[in-house]
Amino acid sequence: MKKRKLKEQILATCLILPSLIVFTIFMFWPLARTVYLSFFDWNMIKPVKKFVGFQNYVTLLTDDLTYKVLGNTLLYIAILLVINFVFPYILSFILSFLMRKGKGFYKTAFFLPSVISLVVGSILYVWILNPVTGPIAKILVHFGIVLPIWSKSEGLVIWILSLVTSWKVFGYNFIIVLSGVMGVPQEVIEAAKIDHVSNYRIFTQIILPMSSATGIYVFIITIVQGLQYVFTPIKVVTQGGPNYASSNLIYQTYHEAFYMYRTGVASAFSVLSMVLFVGLLVLEFKYVEKGVYYEN
Amino acid sequence: MKIDKKQWLYQILFAAITIVLLFPIIFAISNSFKTLEEATNHIWRFIPAAPTLENYRHVFERLPFVRITMNTFLIAFTVTVFKSLTSILAAYAFVFLDFKGKGSLYFVLISTMFIPFTVTMIPNYITVSALGLNDNIWGVALPQLSDALGIFLLRQSMRTVPKSLIEVARMEKIGHARIIRDILLPLVKPAVVSTGIIFFINSWNEYVWPVLILKSKENYTLSLALQMFISSEGGTDFTVAMAVSVTTMIVPLILYMIFQKYIINTFALSGVKG
Structure with a gap:
């Protein structure tokens, strides 16, 4: 028996090793190296890196731009959560328990944009929402409404770029939330309906708690992946402009690294965003965990 | 009667969302077959009056498109x-x-x-450059030969296979x-196929990493080529931009049409705790 255990240990190691090698070289080691680089003044080209201690972090934390970008990031998160977390939840409830027809069709249709490149999405929306020649503008003009040049309008630009990103993310999240919501036993809902419990209460007091495991997962990926997805429309459409009004933590890091060539500052930026992500996740877990419904 | 009215409302709501989501795709396809003149004057016309392949010909002329x-x-x-192989092996070890x-x-x-990609972006760029793979398609592929999502999805589906079945086989x-x-x-073929399709589509659409690594046009991927049509080089060539968009999305769309049931079911699994 002991021999089998040893054999199994060796075998498991061999099976996981290919993945582990890739992860070590291109994930774990770079992670450590980024932390290391954040303590240096460097531009990726100079042969010598200059140790500067916490200077890069001080530079970042005393720069107003950092706080502007942070504010933008939070706004992106809020919009993405409403469109890709709150809406899918409500719609999943309607589709699973209130609607009688169309489940298969809407699942397929909603997911479709998720397989298309966000570069394509960005380009299509740039033309669709073109303030002069786009189809939307041409309709609105009949009502005397002129579309603003959104890519140059502070504030508005974040909303539009979030919409473009949501076009891709929405269906993907919807499918996952839907499977969680459909996991709630039909009988429970039927029983509540017989007792004349309102749909609102069925949703908040039965559906939400009973699908919370899936809910938390989607909440997290909406934030973590959503912010990374937004990178593409930012890069393709605005390059962070106007005046950094559409930049977020992810884009700003890229900007520091590959436009400004401030490797140390960029590294410090990515360490900060990682801390923020981890902090958000921990907070969320602690806060939501109380309400999580556990099946026994 | 009241219930039927509500059903209609729900249907209208869902149909409206479907239209909003699918409109950009139809918009692109329809305009890619128009002349620039028709597109400018009749942007809402879905079926071109005088369909043309001129825009597609243009794409092939301006870019090393086949390459x-x-x-x-x-x-x-x-x-x-690679992702499929490494994920299957690792998931097997983790489950059985x-x-x-x-x-x-x-x-x-x-x-x-x-972990956001920015955290590994700089060191990976340095590593790939040091290997001499800058501006090389293998430099794009190299850091992505294994994948956490794949291990996760395949583990989820392998867990549905009874452990005793594997035990018996090992006894034998x-x-x-x-x-x-x-x-x-x-037994887990649907999950393996759809995970593979997802890998393929994601890589096909990838933009962030290739944009850092690939510099010269003949090494571009479709996403990078596409990006040129939004900046100076495309300028006002609206219909050509639509043609490139269509050529970029056609492959993922066809794959999705064929494998949609598999893909949706696999993703549905990913939210289930365990």
Whole structure:
């Protein structure tokens, strides 16, 4: 028996090793190296890196731009959560328990944009929402409404770029939330309906708690992946402009690294965003965990 | 009667969302077959009055388009094959074998899904450059030969296979390679296929990493070529931009049409806790 255990240990190691090698070289080691680089003044080209201690972090934390970008990031998160977390939840409830027809069709249709490149999405929306020649503008003009040049309008630009990103993310999240919501036993809902419990209460007091495991997962990926997805429309459409009004933590890091060539500052930026992500996740877990419904 | 009214309202709501989501795709296809003149004057006309292939011809003329499509395919194919292999092996070990540190190793691997790419971007750029793979499609593929999402999705589906089945096979002294190939894979085939398709589509659409690595046009992937049509080089060529968009999205769309049931079911699994 002991021999089998040893054999199994060796075998498991061999099976996981290919993945582990890739992860070590291109994930774990770079992670450590980024932390290391954040303590240096460097531009990726100079042969010598200059140790500067916490200077890069001080530079970042005393720069107003950092706080502007942070504010933008939070706004992106809020919009993405409403469109890709709150809406899918409500719609999943309607589709699973209130609607009688169309489940298969809407699942397929909603997911479709998720397989298309966000570069394509960005380009299509740039033309669709073109303030002069786009189809939307041409309709609105009949009502005397002129579309603003959104890519140059502070504030508005974040909303539009979030919409473009949501076009891709929405269906993907919807499918996952839907499977969680459909996991709630039909009988429970039927029983509540017989007792004349309102749909609102069925949703908040039965559906939400009973699908919370899936809910938390989607909440997290909406934030973590959503912010990374937004990178593409930012890069393709605005390059962070106007005046950094559409930049977020992810884009700003890229900007520091590959436009400004401030490797140390960029590294410090990515360490900060990682801390923020981890902090958000921990907070969320602690806060939501109380309400999580556990099946026994 | 009241209930029927509500049903209609729900249907209208869902139909409206469907239209909003699918409109950009129809918009692109329809305008890619118009002349610039028709597109400018009749942007809402869905079926072109005088359909033309001129825009597509233009794309092939202006870009080394066959080469670019080939690059995109080669990267996506390589990444898919390697990710699938490494994920199958790792998922098998995580589900059916007992070993020390299993739980924590799995946790560490899976938590990398939540690390933003900016954290590894600079060192990976330095590594790939040091290997002389800058401006090379293999430099794009190399860091992506394994994938946490793949291990996660395949583990989820392998867990539905009874452990006793694998145990019996091992009692019969059937080797692990044969167990995986002849017993396990046929059982989890839908998940393996859809995970593979997802890898392929994601790589096909990838933008962030290739944009850092690839510099010259003949090494571009479709996403990068597409990006040129939004800046100076495309300028006002609206219909040509639509044609490139269509050529970029056609492959993922066809794959999705064929495998949609598999893909949707696999993703539906990913939210289930465990």
